[in-house]
Amino acid sequence: MGSNIDALTTIFTEFYYFVTVVFMFFIHIGFCVYEVGAARRRNHMHTLMKNTMLIPLVTVTFFFFGWWIYFALPNFPFGAIDFAAGAPYTPWAETMGTNLGDHLTGVFWAAFLLFSWTAASIVSGACIERIKTSAFLIHAVLIGSVFWIIDAAWGWHFGGWMVKYLGYHDAYASGVIHAIAGGYALGILMVLGPRLGKFAKDGTPRDIPPHNPWLVTIGFFLIYAGFWGFYAACNVPIISPEVIGGEITGVTWTATNIYLAPTTLSAITFNFLMSLSGGLMVAYLVSKGDAFWTYSGGLAGIITASAGNDLYHPIQAMLIGGFGAYCAFKLHGYVERRFKIDDAVGAVAVHGYAGFIGVVICGFMLWGAPSSPFEGYASISPWGQLIGAIIMFGLLGFLPGYLVSKLLQSRGMLRISPAVEIRGLDAMTNEAYEHAIADVQAAEKAIMNEQSK
Secondary structure: OHHHHHHHHHHHHHHHHHHHHHHHHHHHHHHHHHHHHHOOHHHHHHHHHHHHHHHHHHHHHHHHHHHHHHHHOOOOOOOOOOHHHHHHHOOOOOOOOOOOOOOOHHHHHHHHHHHHHHHHHHHHHHOOOOEOHHHHHHHHHHHHHHHHHHHHHHHOOOOOHHHHHHOOOOOOOHHHHHHHHHHHHHHHHHHHOOOOOOEOOOOOEOOOOOOOHHHHHHHHHHHHHHHHHHHHHOOEEEEOHHHHOOOOOOOOOEEEOOOOOEEOHHHHHHHHHHHHHHHHHHHHHHOOOOHHHHHHHHHHHHHHHHOOOOOOOHHHHHHHHHHHHHHHHHHHHHHHHHHOOOOOOOHHHHHHHHHHHHHHHHHHHOOOOEOOOOOOOOEOOHHHHHHHHHHHHHHHHHHHHHHHHHHHHHOOOOEOOHHHHHHOHHHOOHHHHHHHHHHHHHHHHHHHHHHHO
16 A cells, blocks of 8 residues: 555656646746847847747756756765765766656756746846847856756755755745845846946936836736746655654655645645735835836745745735835835946846845744754754855855856956947847947947037
8 A cells, every 4th residue: 555655646746746847937938028028129039039048058057967966065065065966866877867767857857947947037137138148148057057056955955054054944945046046147237237328427227118018017927827836846745754754743644845844735825825915016006006016026025925935824925025025126226226237127126135035034934943854953043044145145146147247248258239239139140230330430420520510
């Protein structure tokens, strides 16, 4: 009987992750639609193609080394790299291919891969209309197959050192995906600079509204739908006490979060919808009905509450989601005015700031709760969460994004030329590029002649 239950559990889990991955694909469709809607007409195809081409590049690199990082680095740098644990996830391993004895590796790998795409897409939106395709794709591989999966190994693995020693808790990735991607995007933007015409001579920011608000609307709703599937993918659907070392006692089989601690799909359904609702309502009020920021606030609400949405009460999730939406809206405006950061879609605020705040809030709301079902792990605390948020947003997000961008900039590889930006990336074949340069030079000469008169 026991073996039959185990077999059914394995088959169910395989099918469960397969379905959640398909739902998560809507996140990427949503990002493509939403970013094309936010971009101006002359940059549509470029925006779409860089979001398309991150799929094969991140998929291949994640297959070759990204997945290995998750299993090999949970204790690094405070312990040795676990080559034995990583061995089954090297590209030549038996489990990383067609294997009738292994039902789970491929679908579980795909779930994490979709998280990788999400991290790269968050970065994509922030820097539309002015980053070179090659530069973006380098960043996409680094955030998608290196840096985010390092933070997952540290803080989103049941044996990760941040969970053990800090009591880090981030069930649905406020920090592990969103804060790191937002921080990485901020690092790029500080080097990349604003779009031409974004700021007036006195530094006042000009509004560059979405070209097609209807596409933006559809994109956001697709992201919401995919995010709901993402929540389900962050759970291990059914698990027995024996699998996790007997730390959960009794005869009940239960769903667990990524840390193998008990939760239910019912709990995350309540909290997902309540945090979305809190974010939408507050963003609608604080933005005075601005459609773009209302939808963005809904997403910020989910992200802010995600760290603890396995354990929050639904009313807590709603209030935290509303607070996160308020902070994202206000911080975006403040940073834009004060530091002249041109975040084209508010990605740094919606993902980065909201994710950071959500991780810290979780430390207060769940203070003293166990971070893991395993003995000897630190409990959840405000200081553990704050340190974790700084690691995610700053150390693994902002710092690599900034340094890599400085390196690319020093080699002339980061930003398109003013002539290309004026004409638009979609029109810039080599021949069109030469014509654009000539047009700009002619316009400058005409202006100088007019001034000399």
